[in-house]
Amino acid sequence: xxxxxxxxxxxxxTKIGILDENGEILIKESIKTLSEKGMExxxxxxxxxxxSLMDQKKISRENIHGIGIGIPGPVINQEIVSFFANFDWxxxxxxxxxxxxxxxxxxxxxxxxxxxAIGESKFGAGKGSSSSITxxxxxxxxxxxxxxxxxxxxxxxxxGEIGHIKLVENGKLCGCGQKGCFEAYASATGIIxxxxxxxxxxxNNLLYKSLEGNIEKxxxxxxxDCAKAGDEFSMEIVNYVGNYLGMGxxxxxxxxxxxxxxxxxxxxxxxxxxxxxxxxxxxxxAMPVTLRNLKIKLGExxxxxxxxxxxxxxx
Amino acid sequence: xxxxxxxxxxxxxTKIGILDENGEILIKESIKTLSEKGMExxxxxxxxxxxSLMDQKKISRENIHGIGIGIPGPVINQEIVSFFANFDWxxxxxxxxxxxxxxxxxxxxxxxxxxxAIGESKFGAGKGSSSSITxxxxxxxxxxxxxxxxxxxxxxxxxGEIGHIKLVENGKLCGCGQKGCFEAYASATGIIxxxxxxxxxxxNNLLYKSLEGNIEKxxxxxxxDCAKAGDEFSMEIVNYVGNYLGMGxxxxxxxxxxxxxxxxxxxxxxxxxxxxxxxxxxxxxAMPVTLRNLKIKLGExxxxxxxxxxxxxxx
Numbered sequence: 018x019x020x021x022x023x024x025x026x027x028x029x030x031t032k033i034g035i036l037d038e039n040g041e042i043l044i045k046e047s048i049k050t051l052s053e054k055g056m057e058x059x060x061x062x063x064x065x066x067x068x069s070l071m072d073q074k075k076i077s078r079e080n081i082h083g084i085g086i087g088i089p090g091p092v093i094n095q096e097i098v099s100f101f102a103n104f105d106w107x108x109x110x111x112x113x114x115x116x117x118x119x120x121x122x123x124x125x126x127x128x129x130x131x132x133x134a135i136g137e138s139k140f141g142a143g144k145g146s147s148s149s150i151t152x153x154x155x156x157x158x159x160x161x162x163x164x165x166x167x168x169x170x171x172x173x174x175x176x177g178e179i180g181h182i183k184l185v186e187n188g189k190l191c192g193c194g195q196k197g198c199f200e201a202y203a204s205a206t207g208i209i210x211x212x213x214x215x216x217x218x219x220x221n222n223l224l225y226k227s228l229e230g231n232i233e234k235x236x237x238x239x240x241x242d243c244a245k246a247g248d249e250f251s252m253e254i255v256n257y258v259g260n261y262l263g264m265g266x267x268x269x270x271x272x273x274x275x276x277x278x279x280x281x282x283x284x285x286x287x288x289x290x291x292x293x294x295x296x297x298x299x300x301x302x303a304m305p306v307t308l309r310n311l312k313i314k315l316g317e318x319x320x321x322x323x324x325x326x327x328x329x330x331x332x
Numbered sequence: 333x334x335x336x337x338x339x340x341x342x343x344x345x346t347k348i349g350i351l352d353e354n355g356e357i358l359i360k361e362s363i364k365t366l367s368e369k370g371m372e373x374x375x376x377x378x379x380x381x382x383x384s385l386m387d388q389k390k391i392s393r394e395n396i397h398g399i400g401i402g403i404p405g406p407v408i409n410q411e412i413v414s415f416f417a418n419f420d421w422x423x424x425x426x427x428x429x430x431x432x433x434x435x436x437x438x439x440x441x442x443x444x445x446x447x448x449a450i451g452e453s454k455f456g457a458g459k460g461s462s463s464s465i466t467x468x469x470x471x472x473x474x475x476x477x478x479x480x481x482x483x484x485x486x487x488x489x490x491x492g493e494i495g496h497i498k499l500v501e502n503g504k505l506c507g508c509g510q511k512g513c514f515e516a517y518a519s520a521t522g523i524i525x526x527x528x529x530x531x532x533x534x535x536n537n538l539l540y541k542s543l544e545g546n547i548e549k550x551x552x553x554x555x556x557d558c559a560k561a562g563d564e565f566s567m568e569i570v571n572y573v574g575n576y577l578g579m580g581x582x583x584x585x586x587x588x589x590x591x592x593x594x595x596x597x598x599x600x601x602x603x604x605x606x607x608x609x610x611x612x613x614x615x616x617x618a619m620p621v622t623l624r625n626l627k628i629k630l631g632e633x634x635x636x637x638x639x640x641x642x643x644x645x646x647x
Contacts, residue, residue, distance in 0.1 A: 148487060179587055182583040183583060272491070274491045276487045304510075311487075
């Protein structure tokens with residue numbers, strides 16, 4: 018049996034798992050990333066954890082055939098990181114080579130959201146399909162596109178950066194500095210901004226009551242929960258968000274025409290109440306031919322998607 | 333030497349060429365399509381023309397290794413046509429098999445704009461690149477996307493239907509029946525609509541004068557010509573169009589991050605005056621990382637792109 022290591026390098030925590038060639042996670046562990054100690058030290062700590070997990074599973078070094086690492090930043094050619102979104106590490110460095118030097122094991126990198134996408138595509142909601150788009154709806158909106166069973170990584174590692182397609186000319190300011198981005202409307206942050214802005218002028222609703230006067234503690238989940246409880250004010254926000262989610266996904270369908278759209282991340286947990294709006298809106302934004310036989314599903318791997326993506330890079 | 337036939341099946345005329353394995357067209361001919369005579373008769377006439385061209389070049393049957401046909405409609409799996417945009421032919425038919433039965437030669441199909449895209453990608457403006465997006469700006473807006481040197485054809489053959497991504501929520505009505513499509517703004521038709529609408533309320537400009545009172549004869553080219561001649565009214569229309577062209581292309585860059593954008597079709601002939609606006613607008617619509625090392629070029633193959641795409645499907 019061949020074994021692989023999957024690593025999900027995060028801003029705070031790094032998740033590390035050992036997988037067999039069927040993509041089953043045999044053992045996993047989460048460690049503090051401590052990126053401030055530098056790139057080399059961090060890679061060595063990750064390899065140390067991999068070694069310890071292997072020992073616990075009595076897997077010898079020569080049976081580990083690859084390490085796949087998800088990176089918070091754009092990755093070129095599965096080896097070079099253009100820049101790190103959160104770390105103070107050097108740009109344009111071949112992290113793959115650095116890890117191979119430390120571990121002696123072939124190492125491939127991908128952007129962290131791409132890693133989730135390829136994980137879901139091969140082992141999760143997209144299993145059995147050759148084309149899928151994973152839309153990760155969290156603090157921001159990320160994405161990963163798989164066509165012919167391969168990721169579209171992009172010339173500079175920016176393939177699948179769907180959060181920054183523009184849905185509104187001169188629209189809401191986005192964290193990226195540009196305006197009208199998908200992310201500014203359909204992320205948790207976008208939902209919270211919209212809800213707060215509406216609460217400023219309307220306090221006669223369940224959402225306001227549920228916050229007990231403390232608007233600052235508002236989370237995206239509160240909006241969905243109140244909408245499910247019948248609050249019209251909250252439902253209007255869900256419709257507003259679902260409209261742009263439909264427009265963004267519709268645009269992707271017209272470009273890629275994939276077999277499946279996989280929704281992951283915290284906002285996707287809203288489930289049916291949001292999916293119903295999106296499905297309705299898609300009729301006005303997507304070409305009918307792209308909706309024929311299209312599946313829209315929630316992600317199935319949760320926090321394990323990134324680790325499972327690690328092995329998917331080698332299959 | 334291996335030889336191939338490239339066929340560009342059009343609504344009125346069908347262009348047919350014989351190519352060598354380097355993509356050089358040895359001989360070509362254009363015949364009337366006469367689709368009303370039915371699918372089988374048309375395919376036989378096309379094969380007859382291929383045979384006659386081969387005879388003229390003294391190429392024997394066994395040296396023809398493939399026929400590539402560009403189809404006006406969505407193509408699934410390079411063999412089945414979902415429906416024909418202009419012909420009264422049966423839907424969901426395996427045209428590839430039908431042609432192979434007639435000719436005895438392996439036959440592959442692609443959507444006609446995808447065919448132009450793969451032709452430009454392998455033999456034209458995109459030569460040497462592994463990823464490109466061809467934006468065909470004519471009566472409508474079509475597209476073809478090449479990643480890892482392969483077309484993104486889509487589950488139902490609708491991959492690269494970029495003309496129908498939505499740039500404006502509830503925007504201008506498009507010929508497809510939906511609203512706010514890229515095509516409604518950046519096609520020749522879109523330019524003419526916008527110019528006519530403006531001319532209805534402003535006749536004090538060079539564009540109106542150049543039409544000698546006959547607004548109905550307005551073509552997109554007139555707008556670009558007058559803008560080049562210094563007409564401010566026309567230049568404002570060029571800015572308007574270039575803005576949406578930048579927004580549409582910017583969205584594609586954020587999704588695919590290709591090496592090159594290839595502009596083809598009649599509107600692209602406007603050249604620098606339009607490209608300058610697009611390049612400026614891209615700064616506000618595309619993520620900066622996608623613009624690094626990006627090339628934007630005009631198509632180089634003109635009417636031969638479709639025929640050359642025919643062989644590209646076999647390489």
